[in-house]
Amino acid sequence: xxxxxxxxxxxxxxxxxxxxxxxxxxxxxxxxxxxxxxxxxxxxxxxxxxxxxxxxxxxxxxxxxxxxxxxxxxxxxxxxxxxxxxxxxxxxxxxxxxxxxxxxxxxxxxxxxxxxxxxxxxxxxxxxxxxxxxxxxxxxxxxxxxxxxxxxxxxxxxxxxxxxxxxxxxxxxxxxxxxxxxxxxxxxxxxxxxxxxxxxxxxxxxxxxxxxxxxxxxxxxxxxxxxxxxxxxxxxxxxxxxxxxxxxxxxxxxxxxxxxxxxxxxxxxxxxxxxxxxxxxxxxxxxxxxxxxxxxxxxxxxxxxxxxxxxxxxxxxxxxxxxxxxxxxxxxxxxxxxx
Amino acid sequence: xxxxxxxxxxxxxxxxxxxxxxxxxxxxxxxxxxxxxxxxxxxxxxxxxxxxxxxxxxxxxxxxxxxxxxxxxxxxxxxxxxxxxxxxxxxxxxxxxxxxxxxxxxxxxxxxxxxxxxxxxxxxxxxxxxxxxxxxxxxxxxxxxxxxxxxxxxxxxxxxxxxxxxxxxxxxxxxxxxxxxxxxxxxxxxxxxxxxxxxxxxxxxxxxxxxxxxxxxxxxxxxxxxxxxxxxxxxxxxxxxxxxxxxxxxxxxxxxxxxxxxxxxxxxxxxxxxxxxxxxxxxxxxxxxxxxxxxxxxxxxxxxxxxxxxxxxxxxxxxxxxxxxxxxxxxxxxxxxxxxxxxxxxxxxxxxxxxxxxxxxxxxxxxxxxxxxxxxxxxxxxxxxxxxxxxxxxxxxxxxxxxxxxxxxxxxxxxxxxxxxxxxxxxxxxxxxxxxxxxxxxxxxxxxxxxxxxxxxxxxxxxxxxxxxxxxxxxxxxxxxxxxxxxxxxxxxxxxxxxxxxxxxxxxxxxxxxxxxxxxxxxxxxxxxxxxxxxxxxxxxxxxxxxxxxxxxxxxxxxxxxxxxxxxxxxxxxx
Numbered sequence: 001x002x003x004x005x006x007x008x009x010x011x012x013x014x015x016x017x018x019x020x021x022x023x024x025x026x027x028x029x030x031x032x033x034x035x036x037x038x039x040x041x042x043x044x045x046x047x048x049x050x051x052x053x054x055x056x057x058x059x060x061x062x063x064x065x066x067x068x069x070x071x072x073x074x075x076x077x078x079x080x081x082x083x084x085x086x087x088x089x090x091x092x093x094x095x096x097x098x099x100x101x102x103x104x105x106x107x108x109x110x111x112x113x114x115x116x117x118x119x120x121x122x123x124x125x126x127x128x129x130x131x132x133x134x135x136x137x138x139x140x141x142x143x144x145x146x147x148x149x150x151x152x153x154x155x156x157x158x159x160x161x162x163x164x165x166x167x168x169x170x171x172x173x174x175x176x177x178x179x180x181x182x183x184x185x186x187x188x189x190x191x192x193x194x195x196x197x198x199x200x201x202x203x204x205x206x207x208x209x210x211x212x213x214x215x216x217x218x219x220x221x222x223x224x225x226x227x228x229x230x231x232x233x234x235x236x237x238x239x240x241x242x243x244x245x246x247x248x249x250x251x252x253x254x255x256x257x258x259x260x261x262x263x264x265x266x267x268x269x270x271x272x273x274x275x276x277x278x279x280x281x282x283x284x285x286x287x288x289x290x291x292x293x294x295x296x297x298x299x300x301x302x303x304x305x306x307x308x309x310x311x312x313x314x315x316x317x318x319x320x321x322x323x324x325x326x327x328x329x330x331x332x333x334x335x336x337x338x339x
Numbered sequence: 340x341x342x343x344x345x346x347x348x349x350x351x352x353x354x355x356x357x358x359x360x361x362x363x364x365x366x367x368x369x370x371x372x373x374x375x376x377x378x379x380x381x382x383x384x385x386x387x388x389x390x391x392x393x394x395x396x397x398x399x400x401x402x403x404x405x406x407x408x409x410x411x412x413x414x415x416x417x418x419x420x421x422x423x424x425x426x427x428x429x430x431x432x433x434x435x436x437x438x439x440x441x442x443x444x445x446x447x448x449x450x451x452x453x454x455x456x457x458x459x460x461x462x463x464x465x466x467x468x469x470x471x472x473x474x475x476x477x478x479x480x481x482x483x484x485x486x487x488x489x490x491x492x493x494x495x496x497x498x499x500x501x502x503x504x505x506x507x508x509x510x511x512x513x514x515x516x517x518x519x520x521x522x523x524x525x526x527x528x529x530x531x532x533x534x535x536x537x538x539x540x541x542x543x544x545x546x547x548x549x550x551x552x553x554x555x556x557x558x559x560x561x562x563x564x565x566x567x568x569x570x571x572x573x574x575x576x577x578x579x580x581x582x583x584x585x586x587x588x589x590x591x592x593x594x595x596x597x598x599x600x601x602x603x604x605x606x607x608x609x610x611x612x613x614x615x616x617x618x619x620x621x622x623x624x625x626x627x628x629x630x631x632x633x634x635x636x637x638x639x640x641x642x643x644x645x646x647x648x649x650x651x652x653x654x655x656x657x658x659x660x661x662x663x664x665x666x667x668x669x670x671x672x673x674x675x676x677x678x679x680x681x682x683x684x685x686x687x688x689x690x691x692x693x694x695x696x697x698x699x700x701x702x703x704x705x706x707x708x709x710x711x712x713x714x715x716x717x718x719x720x721x722x723x724x725x726x727x728x729x730x731x732x733x734x735x736x737x738x739x740x741x742x743x744x745x746x747x748x749x750x751x752x753x754x755x756x757x758x759x760x761x762x763x764x765x766x767x768x769x770x771x772x773x774x775x776x777x778x779x780x781x782x783x784x785x786x787x788x789x790x791x792x793x794x795x796x797x798x799x800x801x802x803x804x805x806x807x808x809x810x811x812x813x814x815x816x817x818x819x820x821x822x823x824x825x826x827x828x829x830x831x832x833x834x835x836x837x838x839x840x841x842x843x844x845x846x847x848x849x850x851x852x853x854x855x856x857x858x859x860x861x862x863x864x865x866x867x868x869x870x871x872x873x874x875x876x877x878x879x880x881x882x883x884x885x886x887x888x889x890x891x892x893x894x895x896x897x898x899x900x901x902x903x904x905x906x907x908x909x910x911x912x913x914x
Binding site: 052067072075079080085088207217220224237240242 | 411473476477480578583586587595603681705706779858861863865874877878
């Protein structure tokens with residue numbers, strides 16, 4: 001018994017040390033590549049900068065070039081690069097998983113499963129069973145309202161409540177033509193209530209921004225009173241004293257993902273791998289939590305009073321639903337709202 | 340083209356004789372033609388070419404069917420045309436009285452008004468749009484808030500998220516373009532003709548209407564056309580104001596064609612009718628100027644005196660002040676407030692004050708600092724390149740040195756018809772891949788910006804050339820000087836003010852360029868305006884106001900340097 005245990009320990013320590021040695025080797029190779037270009041839409045620009053800064057503090061030899069835009073815009077950039085045979089982007093991080101299904105089909109993504117994947121909650125592992133793309137962040141899309149202009153009792157409780165005529169001219173939204181979050185949201189609304197949802201939503205004359213983050217600004221300024229949007233940004237703004245509050249809708253909050261992988265022709269493949277390890281590692285995960293997102297890992301420290309997705313009713317989009325659903329949603333949206 | 344083919348010299352005698360057909364005028368023509376092919380023809384050809392091919396490279400018209408086969412796309416197209424027309428008319432209304440007031444009358448506060456116009460030009464339209472969102476958003480806009488609290492009525496006085504709101508903002512930041520041209524033209528008009536009118540008993544208004552303005556009418560029309568094309572090519576302001584207002588225009592629709600799945604060929608097809616319209620407008624402008632070609636500056640110096648308006652001079656000042664108040668002062672106040680706020684929506688209070696936004700933008704942000712440097716560098720080279728190039732072209736065209744010289748002039752204004760977004764794709768398709776592989780370099784940014792701003796520089800140079808009678812350079816030629824000597828020693832010094840003005844216009848334009856840059860930048864070549872646009876996508880008004888202020892202040896510093904270098908002649912009246 002003792003011997004087996006000792007043997008197991010030796011084996012384990014060997015395995016750990018090779019993993020460590022692998023990691024050291026990766027770090028050295030990555031440092032030699034000096035930089036990495038990160039096309040990103042998942043966290044806000046500010047959070048992306050924060051994440052990049054942390055990486056650079058840890059690996060001072062590697063400079064991170066952050067190119068951040070909404071999901072459809074950044075994908076457009078990537079498509080331009082690909083079309084022109086330009087190798088620029090190393091890691092592409094999007095909120096529309098359909099992008100990755102497409103890229104994988106066209107053999108434009110490198111297969112790489114980060115070592116750190118095994119540390120994740122099973123919920124967030126193996127998005128692509130073949131290991132081409134991975135969940136690297138998660139947060140919820142919920143309802144929100146301006147607490148100065150709307151009493152808690154009056155605030156909408158469900159997505160359906162946003163259609164109430166009392167919100168006419170008082171509701172705000174992003175656009176699926178830009179935002180990956182909104183794409184998922186429209187797909188979900190169609191599942192719940194059919195396309196009529198959009199027509200009724202239009203009747204309430206929403207103020208249409210681009211990013212899903214736009215509504216938080218519209219609400220913060222009092223330009224509009226209620227909206228759907230990223231709960232994480234509301235948490236950030238609340239902490240700065242903004243009059244905003246989250247409502248977890250009774251018909252289901254949306255569990256959103258940032259999805260990332262390494263491009264097949266990445267100019268800095270090792271730095272990209274190191275980035276992927278870092279991105280789902282403990283530190284980066286903690287930034288995600290501190291900035292209002294969900295924890296991907298059991299070792300994340302959740303602030304007191306934070307509602308995690310497991311505590312509310314939520315909808316987790318399936319990959320194939322989005323592949324077909326999001327382009328359809330964008331087209332339908334444009335026809336409804338004219339652009 | 341046969342006129343310009345080089346015929347071998349029949350009996351070459353020595354090396355110099357060999358070069359005889361390569362007379363400097365022709366040599367210059369060839370050099371410029373090569374540059375123009377690189378900057379304009381080839382990228383443009385790429386766009387035309389992709390519009391006529393499917394993704395497999397087969398010839399097809401289907402892209403055109405796709406581009407115009409949908410009510411929504413046609414609507415965007417008419418929206419753009421309408422936006423162009425309305426913005427053009429409104430900006431003429433803003434600019435012409437101010438230009439006239441500054442150039443021809445004794446209105447007070449001229450320096451202030453002039454600085455204000457420069458301020459309006461320095462302000463990127465998307466910053467203006469942001470300022471006006473903060474001012475005239477139907478619920479949270481400060482003007483509406485003030486109106487509500489004063490009147491007690493629960494209605495919005497202004498709504499910037501409307502078509503008229505969009506026209507207003509576009510005109511407010513395009514009128515300086517008209518101003519610069521019309522003002523320069525008005526300053527060249529000597530008072531003799533006005534005096535003639537006055538002697539015959541015409542009133543001030545009559546003289547202005549029947550003599551002064553008609554003399555500069557070609558310039559006004561030319562400037563109006565520029566504003567039309569500028570308005571049609573704008574991307575930032577329509578994206579910021581049009582999306583919420585549900586008004587799509589050509590540029591935002593083009594952006595849509597470029598989104599997944601990328602349909603560059605449809606986008607190219609979609610932009611073709613615009614090209615046609617601009618060609619027509621260009622011909623129209625050409626026709627107008629041809630019919631009324633006024634040589635207003637000759638070797639004999641004309642005198643220019645200011646008209647005495649009496650008490651009316653205050654009305655003219657008030658008008659100028661009003662426009663500047665709307666374009667610069669009001670939006671700047673609100674942008675400064677946002678830049679210094681923790682949360683701009685919470686208004687003016689000491690608790691809300693912070694400098695953190697500037698610290699974040701300038702020191703904490705991984706790339707914003709670099710974007711400031713990039714913008715300055717790109718703009719400097721763009722302006723220098725564009726002004727040099729267009730002066731040479733304008734000279735050749737105006738003096739008709741070689742047959743077909745006007746082709747160069749046409750090419751120089753052609754980029755105006757190409758919305759920045761499409762131009763970017765043309766450049767992308769032409770020069771991103773090997774052998775040149777310029778994608779990701781600062782060079783492709785400078786070259787595309789140069790192409791984009793060539794029309795402004797060219798029209799400025801051409802109108803300058805038109806006002807210069809050839810007699811002065813003929814003097815140089817008679818005395819044995821070469822053409823280049825004439826350009827260097829006579830034309831350039833005479834047009835110094837005009838060229839410096841053009842340089843500055845291009846420089847400022849390049850610092851706020853967005854629609855071309857947005858498809859050509861990579862992380863390392865991102866400019867401030869892209870950074871601001873990216874920030875605006877999330878509505879982080881505090882950060883983007885801070886960066887926007889840095890942009891405005893930095894550009895203003897360059898303007899001030901321009902004043903120092905060029906002296907008081909610099910875009911200002913000469914007296």
